[in-house]
Amino acid sequence: MYADSTAVLGPLAMYAEPHSYDLCQSHSEKLTVPNGWNVITLEPESDPVGPSEDDLMAIADAVREIGNQQSAPAASGPANPEIGRRGHLRALPSN
Numbered sequence: 689m690y691a692d693s694t695a696v697l698g699p700l701a702m703y704a705e706p707h708s709y710d711l712c713q714s715h716s717e718k719l720t721v722p723n724g725w726n727v728i729t730l731e732p733e734s735d736p737v738g739p740s741e742d743d744l745m746a747i748a749d750a751v752r753e754i755g756n757q758q759s760a761p762a763a764s765g766p767a768n769p770e771i772g773r774r775g776h777l778r779a780l781p782s783n
Contacts, residue, residue, distance in 0.1 A: 695721045698730030
């Protein structure tokens with residue numbers, strides 16, 4: 689924020705913004721600003737990156753639901769017929 693004489697140091701940007709620069713850890717520790725400027729340091733969130741427990745349970749429930757469905761056998765079905773399909777997830781019968 690040039691007009692505010694403030695430099696904000698935080699996590700890497702998720703998208704490109706004008707007047708923003710991504711710095712590695714070494715360079716961010718050596719950052720200096722002009723006299724009279726303020727530095728605001730934003731701490732990254734401590735939440736783990738990746739799917740949450742709710743996301744994993746939703747996927748497991750979807751797979752379980754498809755696996756429990758009864759489907760009529762096709763007369764000329766493939767060697768490994770699908771029991772069910774939901775989005776990109778598939779449940780195949782065990783042989």
